Amino acid sequence: MGQEEKILYILDTNVLLHEPLAIYNFQEHDVMVPMTVLEELDNIKDRKKDVSRDARIAIRAIDDALRDASPEEITEGVPLPTANVEAGSASGHLSIYADHALPKVQEHLPTSANDNLIINTALYLQEERKPQKVVLVTKDINMRLKAKGAGLTHVEDYRTDQLISDVSMLAKGFQELGGNFWEQVSDCETRSDGRDTVQEVTAPEIANTYPNQYLLDESDQFCGRVIGSDGERLQFHDLGRERLMSRTAWGVSPKNIYQGMALNALLDPAIDLVILTGPAGCGKTLLALACALEQVVETGVYDKVIVTRNTPEIAESIGFLPGTEEEKMAPWLAAITDTLEVLHKSDENFEGSMHYIMEKANIQFKSINFMRGRSIQNSFVILDECQNLTASQIKTIITRCGEGTKLVCSGNLSQIDSNYLTAVTSGLTYIVERFKDFEGSANVYLNGVVRSRLASFAEEHL
Numbered sequence: 001m002g003q004e005e006k007i008l009y010i011l012d013t014n015v016l017l018h019e020p021l022a023i024y025n026f027q028e029h030d031v032m033v034p035m036t037v038l039e040e041l042d043n044i045k046d047r048k049k050d051v052s053r054d055a056r057i058a059i060r061a062i063d064d065a066l067r068d069a070s071p072e073e074i075t076e077g078v079p080l081p082t083a084n085v086e087a088g089s090a091s092g093h094l095s096i097y098a099d100h101a102l103p104k105v106q107e108h109l110p111t112s113a114n115d116n117l118i119i120n121t122a123l124y125l126q127e128e129r130k131p132q133k134v135v136l137v138t139k140d141i142n143m144r145l146k147a148k149g150a151g152l153t154h155v156e157d158y159r160t161d162q163l164i165s166d167v168s169m170l171a172k173g174f175q176e177l178g179g180n181f182w183e184q185v186s187d188c189e190t191r192s193d194g195r196d197t198v199q200e201v202t203a204p205e206i207a208n209t210y211p212n213q214y215l216l217d218e219s220d221q222f223c224g225r226v227i228g229s230d231g232e233r234l235q236f237h238d239l240g241r242e243r244l245m246s247r248t249a250w251g252v253s254p255k256n257i258y259q260g261m262a263l264n265a266l267l268d269p270a271i272d273l274v275i276l277t278g279p280a281g282c283g284k285t286l287l288a289l290a291c292a293l294e295q296v297v298e299t300g301v302y303d304k305v306i307v308t309r310n311t312p313e314i315a316e317s318i319g320f321l322p323g324t325e326e327e328k329m330a331p332w333l334a335a336i337t338d339t340l341e342v343l344h345k346s347d348e349n350f351e352g353s354m355h356y357i358m359e360k361a362n363i364q365f366k367s368i369n370f371m372r373g374r375s376i377q378n379s380f381v382i383l384d385e386c387q388n389l390t391a392s393q394i395k396t397i398i399t400r401c402g403e404g405t406k407l408v409c410s411g412n413l414s415q416i417d418s419n420y421l422t423a424v425t426s427g428l429t430y431i432v433e434r435f436k437d438f439e440g441s442a443n444v445y446l447n448g449v450v451r452s453r454l455a456s457f458a459e460e461h462l
Contacts, residue, residue, distance in 0.1 A: 006030055006092070008129060010122050012138035013040040013114075015158045018390070018425070020057035022158065023065065023080065029092045030077060032125075033062060034099040036117045054392070065094050097121060108150045115140070119147045126152060139425075170413075170429055171436050173275075173443035174214035174261060175206065181217040181224075190238075197238040198227065206234060212271065212442040214261045216241075223257065225264070225442075239264065250298070250343060252290040255450045259283050265442035266291035266408065269301055273398070273441035275432055276410040281451030284410040285384060289339045292380040292408075296361045302380040302406065304362035307336050308371065309384040310393065336365075336384065368393065371400055378404040387411035388418050391430040398431075 007029040015022050016037065023031050038059075045055040069078045077093030099121040108123050109116035122136040135154040136147050147155045177184075187202040206215070206229075215224040215236060223244055224236035244260035247253070249267060254260035258278075265274045266287060276284040295301040344353040357363070368389075383389075383397055386409045394409065401407050409431060413423040423429060435441040449456035 007133045007135055008032060008125065010034065010097075010118070010125070010134065010136045011037065012118060012136070012140060012143065013037045013044075014139045015137050016041065016058035017044070017051055017054045018139055018158060020054045021061050022058075023061060023094055026092055031080065031092060031094045032077075032097050033094070034097050034118050034121050036099050036114050036121075038062075038096070040114060062094070062096075066096070097125075109146070115143050115146065119143070119150055119152065122147065122152050123150060170277075170445075171210075171213075171432055171443060172277075172445035172447075173212075174216060174258075174445070175209070177206065177215060177217045179217065180219045181215070181222045182219075193237070198235060199224065199238045200233055200235045202233060209234065210437050211439040212265065214239075214444070216257065223261070225261075249287070249294040250290040252286065252343070254287075255283070256448050258444060258446045258448060259287060259450070262287050262444040262446060263291065265444060267295070268442075269295075269406070271440060271442050272401070272406055273431075273435060273438070274406070274408045275428070275435070275441065275443040276408065276446060277413060277428065277432065277443070278446030279449055280412055280415065281449040281455035282446035283450055284412075284446060285336065285382075286339050286342065288382050288384075288408045288410060289336060290343060292382060293343070293357065293361050295406075296380060297357070302404070303378040304364060304380070306364050306366055306376060306379050306381045307384065308366045308368050308381070308397070310368050310386070310388045336363075336382070368397065371397055374400050375402045376400050376405050377402040379406075381405060381407045383407065383409045385411055387413050387416050387423075387426050387428045388421065389427040390421065391427040391434075394427040394431055 007026075008031075009026050009029060010032045011022065013036075016033075019025070023033070041055045041059050045052050045059060065080060066074050066078055074096050075098075077095040079091045080094050081091070099117050102120055102124055108120055111117050111120065118138075119136065122134060126134045133154060134152075135156055136144075136152055137156050137158050138144055138147075139158055144155045144157070185201045189200040191198050191200075209215075209226045209229045211226060211228060213226045215226065216222065221241055223239045223241045225239055227235040227237065229235065241257060241260070244257065244264055245254055247260070247263050247267065249263060252263075254263050259282075262274070262276055262283075265271050274288075276288065278284060289305075292302075292305045296303070296305055340354060340357065344357065368383075381397070381401065383394070386394060388411075398407060409428065411426075411428045413426060413428060416423065416426060421427075432443050436443065449460075
């Protein structure tokens, strides 16, 4: 590949915070990191926030790539090892650019802001490197707008880690089939698997099934959960809507078939990971907590309940709050305590019930920032509001789960508070797609708001 065919990608700081090893993801093309970006990473790496870890990883990755290079080689570019490049083909290069040394005549934007320094660098190199294509890569929407307004031809978001291009394409965990399912089946074999009935059929028009995906039809009677498919034959657990809707957990019954499917997955000990998505008020937290109490207090499947969630960036360090870790986390886990109140509001001694259940179920509130290094055994773990987590942060939690532990991840992709995440780059979206084909996981999109008619109207019209 000639130099003119190679693309020069200039990386913004937020790209390296989002994906610390991003320098290795541009295949045979060249990557440039402006000096301003290194300075911003240096300022971030010592902060007492989770993002500081990503900054340190990014700095180490750049150092590893440039460790043995001379100053001249760093300016010109050092070859990068890339796994996806064929043997003998051109390799991309990594370089550092001293953007503070730009000629004054090239300052298209005031240099008081770091973003402007990086944009000025991209504009200068766009002219200097012609006809080579120069691309500024940033996850900052406003910076992309400023760069285009200043005359930069190519500005892109970092999408290498995106598994889908539109959140509407995200797997919902179920297929809704037209007509009556059984009328479309030409051949069927039935067998028993414990208390479950397993059906193996010559598959009708069902495409792209995956393990533990639910199947519904228009008959209001059929519901199945996929075991596997070879393209011609489909195996599934025959659940039946009536049986699904009649199941209860800690006194909670499903209000619609989507909650019924979620309850089925939450109460199945063979499923280690349950992912619940859906709008506010669809019952994600209520169902998760009810199933947790049922399986800890009533059936004894698990020893304790651990509840964790990401804390807002303004309070990511919870040290300023008084009390123990559980007491510090209480303001951010009010949704859980509110749900406990709903589950026990009709008890004669409401306060007594709350204290009893908290102690009996051994409910522990933990900060996600202190989960690293732990090994969680025989627990029911609820990771709430995880639409605000990156894939790396969710991986931290998942890799803590040991034998006999069930993890429930819940979140609403329309309520992302992070400055650096969108619905398609959220860690919640990432795990839905990554774990789709894992036989130990199930995903259910809880369609419909059941909290109140006010919440339902707000979700639909605001």
